[in-house]
Amino acid sequence: MTKLISSPGPSRFDDPEALSRLKKRHAAERRFRLYGQLAISFAILFLGLLIVSIGSQAVSAFSHHQVTFHLPLNEETVAPNGPGDPEAVEENISGFYQLVREDLARTFPEAGETPARTREVNALVTRLAVIPMARETSEHLDWLGETRRYRTALSDDLDLYLKGAVADEIEISLAEILRAEQIRAEDSDAPPRIRLTSADEFASLRDALARASALTADRGEAGGFSVLVQNGANLVRLLPPYDSQPLLFEPMTGTPANLAGGKPEARIILLPESARNVTDRQIAWTLALQEQGRIRSSLNWALLTNSDSTYPEIAGVLAAIVGSLFTMFVTAAIAIPIGICAALYLEEYAPKNRVTDLIEVNINNLAAVPSIVFGLLGAAVFLNFLALPRSAPLVGGLVLGLLTLPTVIIAARAALRTVPPSIRAAALGLGASKTQTVFHHVLPLAAPGILTGAIIGMARALGETAPLLLIGMVAFVAEVPGGPTDEATALPVLIYKWSTGAERAWEPNTAAAILVLLTFMVVMNAVAVFLRRRFERRW
Amino acid sequence: MPDTSSHSATTASIATATKVDCRNINVFYGDKQAIFDISMAIPGRSVTSFIGPSGCGKSTFLRCINRMNDTIENARVEGQVIIEGENVNTDAVDPVLLRSRVGMVFQKPNPFPKSIYDNVAYGPRIHGLARTREDMDAVVQNSLTRAGLWEEVKDRLGEPGTGLSGGQQQRLCIARAIAVSPEIILMDEPCSALDPIATAKIEELIDELRERFCIVIVTHSMQQAARVSQRTAFFHLGKLVEFGDTEQVFTNPTDDRTQDYITGRFG
Numbered sequence: 165m166t167k168l169i170s171s172p173g174p175s176r177f178d179d180p181e182a183l184s185r186l187k188k189r190h191a192a193e194r195r196f197r198l199y200g201q202l203a204i205s206f207a208i209l210f211l212g213l214l215i216v217s218i219g220s221q222a223v224s225a226f227s228h229h230q231v232t233f234h235l236p237l238n239e240e241t242v243a244p245n246g247p248g249d250p251e252a253v254e255e256n257i258s259g260f261y262q263l264v265r266e267d268l269a270r271t272f273p274e275a276g277e278t279p280a281r282t283r284e285v286n287a288l289v290t291r292l293a294v295i296p297m298a299r300e301t302s303e304h305l306d307w308l309g310e311t312r313r314y315r316t317a318l319s320d321d322l323d324l325y326l327k328g329a330v331a332d333e334i335e336i337s338l339a340e341i342l343r344a345e346q347i348r349a350e351d352s353d354a355p356p357r358i359r360l361t362s363a364d365e366f367a368s369l370r371d372a373l374a375r376a377s378a379l380t381a382d383r384g385e386a387g388g389f390s391v392l393v394q395n396g397a398n399l400v401r402l403l404p405p406y407d408s409q410p411l412l413f414e415p416m417t418g419t420p421a422n423l424a425g426g427k428p429e430a431r432i433i434l435l436p437e438s439a440r441n442v443t444d445r446q447i448a449w450t451l452a453l454q455e456q457g458r459i460r461s462s463l464n465w466a467l468l469t470n471s472d473s474t475y476p477e478i479a480g481v482l483a484a485i486v487g488s489l490f491t492m493f494v495t496a497a498i499a500i501p502i503g504i505c506a507a508l509y510l511e512e513y514a515p516k517n518r519v520t521d522l523i524e525v526n527i528n529n530l531a532a533v534p535s536i537v538f539g540l541l542g543a544a545v546f547l548n549f550l551a552l553p554r555s556a557p558l559v560g561g562l563v564l565g566l567l568t569l570p571t572v573i574i575a576a577r578a579a580l581r582t583v584p585p586s587i588r589a590a591a592l593g594l595g596a597s598k599t600q601t602v603f604h605h606v607l608p609l610a611a612p613g614i615l616t617g618a619i620i621g622m623a624r625a626l627g628e629t630a631p632l633l634l635i636g637m638v639a640f641v642a643e644v645p646g647g648p649t650d651e652a653t654a655l656p657v658l659i660y661k662w663s664t665g666a667e668r669a670w671e672p673n674t675a676a677a678i679l680v681l682l683t684f685m686v687v688m689n690a691v692a693v694f695l696r697r698r699f700e701r702r703w
Numbered sequence: 704m705p706d707t708s709s710h711s712a713t714t715a716s717i718a719t720a721t722k723v724d725c726r727n728i729n730v731f732y733g734d735k736q737a738i739f740d741i742s743m744a745i746p747g748r749s750v751t752s753f754i755g756p757s758g759c760g761k762s763t764f765l766r767c768i769n770r771m772n773d774t775i776e777n778a779r780v781e782g783q784v785i786i787e788g789e790n791v792n793t794d795a796v797d798p799v800l801l802r803s804r805v806g807m808v809f810q811k812p813n814p815f816p817k818s819i820y821d822n823v824a825y826g827p828r829i830h831g832l833a834r835t836r837e838d839m840d841a842v843v844q845n846s847l848t849r850a851g852l853w854e855e856v857k858d859r860l861g862e863p864g865t866g867l868s869g870g871q872q873q874r875l876c877i878a879r880a881i882a883v884s885p886e887i888i889l890m891d892e893p894c895s896a897l898d899p900i901a902t903a904k905i906e907e908l909i910d911e912l913r914e915r916f917c918i919v920i921v922t923h924s925m926q927q928a929a930r931v932s933q934r935t936a937f938f939h940l941g942k943l944v945e946f947g948d949t950e951q952v953f954t955n956p957t958d959d960r961t962q963d964y965i966t967g968r969f970g
Contacts, residue, residue, distance in 0.1 A: 515776065516776055584813075586809060586811055586813035587813060587815065587816075588774075589771070589774075589807075589809060589813065590809065590813045590814075590815065590876070590879075591815075591825075592771065592774055592802065593769065593771065593802060593806065593807035593809070593880070594802065594803075594806070594807075594825065594826040594829070594879065594880070594883060595799050595800070595801075595802035595803035595826065595829065595830060595883060596799070596825075596829050597799050600829055604825070604829075605815060609816065
């Protein structure tokens with residue numbers, strides 16, 4: 165400062181001191197810009213990671229494997245009450261499942277050997293997976309007596325196996341098998357054994373076995389893998405010890421003698437049978453069905469058109485979507501009008517004094533209250549005191565409405581505050597009343613902002629889980645709710661529920677449901693952006 | 704407009720007949736007093752200008768006449784504002800009706816973000832002044848013509864009023880104000896946001912309008928006050944220092960403070 169005063173000479177562009185100051189200023193600017201860019205790339209990176217991880221998990225849920233069955237629709241099994249009762253047909257799940265079981269028994273006669281094995285083969289198709297089959301038939305009772313082709317979901321575990329999600333595998337082609345002989349054991353009760361003669365003495369298989377041993381040994385599971393040899397629809401399993409001479413096999417499905425000739429393949433499943441939900445035999449049957457062209461992968465529409473189920477392969481999000489929609493309607497009906505009225509009153513009419521200050525502070529605090537507290541409030545007031553139906557979108561909507569209310573009020577007040585006071589003065593100066601001023605001028609100008617705030621508040625409510633858990637919307641709901649007072653669940657609650665499911669197949673389902681929820685949110689936000697762009701006025 | 708002009712025709716013979724008689728006006732913002740006991744008789748069919756340094760209370764006093772101070776929280780206006788023999792500064796008079804008789808033009812042009820037509824038609828619409836579409840068209844055309852804007856906008860009445868230039872916007876605001884046939888028009892520094900050419904047009908317009916309306920204008924420009932007004936009031940620190948014919952106030956002020964202000968010694 166003193167220097168400036170003592171030397172007030174003309175400043176120069178090449179003053180080294182000024183130049184170094186300037187350099188520092190530019191460096192600070194560049195540094196700050198870099199920080200900003202880093203922050204944004206950080207955010208984008210994590211958003212990308214989130215979408216990729218959910219997306220890649222969900223992909224497998226959007227396709228599933230279906231088994232084709234040709235079922236003879238005999239009347240006594242399918243239509244217990246005769247052809248005049250379509251409802252009985254639709255509800256006759258056991259009848260259809262019996263047809264499926266009979267078909268499986270015909271296809272795989274070896275499964276009938278023991279009851280345990282019958283159960284094993286029946287697990288290829290879940291009992292409830294025949295529901296669409298029954299429904300379809302009930303609409304076409306003229307099919308009775310015919311043999312119809314149906315396609316039904318493969319059991320979730322085998323579906324996951326075919327998607328490669330169960331265990332790592334080594335697949336190799338084998339040299340031609342020259343001969344397959346059955347060795348009768350001395351003890352006739354013991355299972356039959358097969359000795360295969362390979363053109364190359366199973367050299368490639370032994371190589372692969374060595375690799376598999378090494379791999380599983382690393383994991384501390386020495387010998388914990390299964391080996392299936394397949395030729396067409398005929399499969400055998402390698403019997404331990406895997407280094408015996410000669411290698412001995414046991415039959416899985418098909419005719420062992422047919423393994424000779426053709427192009428045999430071996431697959432080594434690098435997970436012990438005891439550690440999976442699918443047995444070697446089930447895998448063999450599935451591979452045989454696939455070989456026969458009876459298993460096909462298709463788009464899993466069921467995920468969108470079905471409702472919740474205890475079986476992941478037939479579970480869908482439809483009921484949850486409808487429940488969420490009903491909830492959102494109630495939420496919107498509560499939060500938007502009340503929120504706008506409150507904001508209008510506070511912003512345009514209310515005198516500025518202690519009371520309104522207190523109200524304002526409390527509204528801001530309310531917006532920060534954890535959502536679970538609103539759930540407790542809802543449970544106490546709406547369920548216990550007002551005795552409204554449990555698990556209903558009505559109550560969920562009321563609770564979420566209360567939750568959204570402060571957000572809507574704050575957004576609406578902010579939007580009202582952006583309307584320039586000159587517009588109010590102009591209208592008042594013309595002799596418009598306060599209410600005319602507000603409704604003719606202020607509200608229309610603030611509407612885009614208010615709507616944007618309201619929609620973003622609703623999007624937040626759409627993703628709320630905790631308050632809905634407390635009012636019982638976590639109930640298992642397999643029926644699409646018909647109204648806001650029916651039992652229902654909501655998308656985020658369904659996601660929570662699915663994510664806690666024990667079976668592996670819930671994992672992709674959960675990811676898929678998350679994608680559905682995200683889609684809804686993106687749509688809502690897009691609508692908000694569109695409204696803002698469309699109705700924004702300049703002055 | 705015809706009803707207003709015929710109504711005041713009886714008093715028109717005397718150009719200085721009092722239109723607004725303000726008696727002992729005191730204005731408080733909370734505990735702070737902004738206007739100290741001002742009494743002033745504003746004549747009809749002429750232009751009265753309020754001058755004075757910033758913060759002297761001239762806008763506040765202007766806003767007493769159409770009770771715009773009511774919209775400010777904590778503002779309290781004491782005293783009588785007598786328009787045509789009736790005190791309007793009482794709860795018995797609805798400010799909404801008062802403001803249809805006392806129009807106002809603001810410092811910054813503030814057209815509604817609506818079409819030019821709707822801007823002008825809004826006042827008549829809320830006061831029910833035009834019954835049919837034709838009546839309304841006539842009112843709009845009449846008002847825009849009198850505001851000297853008709854020729855410029857007649858082909859684009861549907862376009863937003865905010866798309867006009869600043870001077871046009873201000874004339875639109877004047878057209879909007881006169882569309883409800885007020886008797887008095889208050890102008891709060893109507894040219895302070897305009898360029899000299901637009902200002903000249905507005906001043907010309909004010910000069911034409913005084914044949915029909917009582918106009919009160921707040922201005923910071925002493926030249927403007929000298930050009931457009933017949934009477935001038937000089938305010939200082941919330942008090943009325945001097946009020947008289949414009950010529951007299953500018954050439955032969957009775958108060959030293961007025962003298963100092965108009966010669967540029969303070970303000």
